[in-house]
Amino acid sequence: MADQPYRYLRRELAEPDWQRFPGWAGVAREEWESAQWQRAHCVKNLRQLRAVVGGGLGEEFLADAEQDQRERATMSMLIPPQMLNTIAPSVAPSDPAFTEAWYADPVRRYMLPVFSDRRPDWPSHPYAQRDSLHEAEMWAVEGLTHRYPTKVLAELLPTCPQYCGHCTRMDLVGNSTATVSKHKLTMARDDRLAAMLDYLKRTPGVRDVVVSGGDVANLPWPRLEAFVTSLLDIASVRDIRLATKALMGLPQHWLSDEVRAGMARVTGQARSRGVSLAIHTHVNAAQSVTPLVARAAAAMLEAGVRDVRNQGVLLRGVNDTASALLDLCFALLDEARIMPYYFYMCDMIPGAEHWRLTLGEAQALQSAIMGYLPGFATPRVVCDVPYVGKRWVHQVARYDQALGISYWTKNYRTGIEAGDDLALTREYPYYDPIHTLPPEGQEWWAHHAEDAAPAVTATA
Numbered sequence: 001m002a003d004q005p006y007r008y009l010r011r012e013l014a015e016p017d018w019q020r021f022p023g024w025a026g027v028a029r030e031e032w033e034s035a036q037w038q039r040a041h042c043v044k045n046l047r048q049l050r051a052v053v054g055g056g057l058g059e060e061f062l063a064d065a066e067q068d069q070r071e072r073a074t075m076s077m078l079i080p081p082q083m084l085n086t087i088a089p090s091v092a093p094s095d096p097a098f099t100e101a102w103y104a105d106p107v108r109r110y111m112l113p114v115f116s117d118r119r120p121d122w123p124s125h126p127y128a129q130r131d132s133l134h135e136a137e138m139w140a141v142e143g144l145t146h147r148y149p150t151k152v153l154a155e156l157l158p159t160c161p162q163y164c165g166h167c168t169r170m171d172l173v174g175n176s177t178a179t180v181s182k183h184k185l186t187m188a189r190d191d192r193l194a195a196m197l198d199y200l201k202r203t204p205g206v207r208d209v210v211v212s213g214g215d216v217a218n219l220p221w222p223r224l225e226a227f228v229t230s231l232l233d234i235a236s237v238r239d240i241r242l243a244t245k246a247l248m249g250l251p252q253h254w255l256s257d258e259v260r261a262g263m264a265r266v267t268g269q270a271r272s273r274g275v276s277l278a279i280h281t282h283v284n285a286a287q288s289v290t291p292l293v294a295r296a297a298a299a300m301l302e303a304g305v306r307d308v309r310n311q312g313v314l315l316r317g318v319n320d321t322a323s324a325l326l327d328l329c330f331a332l333l334d335e336a337r338i339m340p341y342y343f344y345m346c347d348m349i350p351g352a353e354h355w356r357l358t359l360g361e362a363q364a365l366q367s368a369i370m371g372y373l374p375g376f377a378t379p380r381v382v383c384d385v386p387y388v389g390k391r392w393v394h395q396v397a398r399y400d401q402a403l404g405i406s407y408w409t410k411n412y413r414t415g416i417e418a419g420d421d422l423a424l425t426r427e428y429p430y431y432d433p434i435h436t437l438p439p440e441g442q443e444w445w446a447h448h449a450e451d452a453a454p455a456v457t458a459t460a
């Protein structure tokens with residue numbers, strides 16, 4: 001075989017040993033595999049973290065994390081044991097290299113950010129926004145974003161079993177942090193869900209519903225089943241996708257008897273009506289794919305979902321190399337039968353500059369992963385451009401790499417542009433992180449950050 005830039009090696013999955021942590025030394029497999037035990041033992045603060053890892057984690061790390069929570073964090077801490085166990089999976093707290101391994105770890109970098117991870121110069125881009133994709137502006141009813149012509153996003157609830165530091169819905173999802181007071185949904189949950197269903201009945205042009213949140217794993221199963229069953233009663237709905245990072249973060253939920261039996265019921269109904277019901281999950285690093293994750297994906301496929309697909313997020317220090325992305329894709333595909341689908345560029349939310357890649361870097365990654373995976377499992381690297389939507393990274397209309405501004409066009413109107421004659425001819429900007437720019441670009445931003453929104457420009 002010729003020497004290749006990436007060398008494919010099949011790697012057997014292994015569940016990291018949770019008993020390496022002093023706080024879980026006595027936890028039996030039965031407890032570990034219980035969703036209830038996992039939820040009851042999520043790490044929500046540094047005191048609980050210290051109780052799990054014992055004295056192995058240096059005081060400097062804990063102080064760094066504490067400073068981040070006080071000054072930068074947009075998401076509160078919530079890490080299920082399953083996820084925490086995949087941080088530095090082969091290093092025990094008694095190892096002198098433990099703290100260093102935690103600092104360097106990809107899962108830690110996005111699930112447990114520390115202050116020193118962030119950019120001291122530009123922690124946020126000047127045009128970062130809380131609801132950076134303007135989803136709330138496009139709500140047809142509260143929580144139902146109608147952005148694309150034939151599909152909608154239904155945010156059923158604003159909570160998840162785990163909170164990711166880079167969450168794009170940081171405006172709404174999770175508990176308020178020291179620096180971000182979260183917006184609240186105003187309608188009662190059942191009224192909101194009923195209003196969503198009513199809108200979909202009145203809008204037969206929508207054929208595809210992404211059922212999301214938050215994470216649908218936090219909705220009591222009977223409520224989720226009732227919602228999906230109601231969707232299946234709407235003849236115009238042909239595709240339903242359930243969005244749940246918990247398939248990876250809390251696979252025990254999807255392995256529970258109640259959920260497996262319930263999923264078999266709804267997939268049976270979907271099949272009889274010719275509707276595709278799939279699960280979309282969110283895995284960013286190969287080490288997150290463990291035997292329990294593979295079992296959860298297999299359980300859902302056996303229950304009859306059409307597919308389990310992965311939508312990861314490109315994050316610097318987590319998965320910003322072709323080998324990290326390909327290792328992840330092969331772990332998903334070979335060992336868990338999860339289809340690599342998308343990698344999103346990290347959105348322009350506050351505090352995200354240290355995670356974000358430039359468009360040029362994202363394009364290079366897309367090129368570098370081509371040809372290794374089957375075509376059907378080669379993920380598209382996409383940029384979610386504000387007021388536009390997902391664009392493949394090579395679809396950019398023009399790109400000023402010195403200022404780090406890319407310009408994009410679109411071929412459909414979002415839900416708020418019915419009367420906008422220029423919607424299809426404008427160019428919409430997207431911004432690279434300023435610290436990655438050449439000196440002249442950084443200099444330009446130093447002087448224009450306050451006033452220089454290169455506004456949406458008309459080209460026709």
Ligand code: SF4
Pocket residue numbers: 159160162163164166167168169173213214215245246282
């Ligand atoms: S699971 Fe998804 S919605 Fe929940 S915090 Fe993570 S990125 Fe946000």
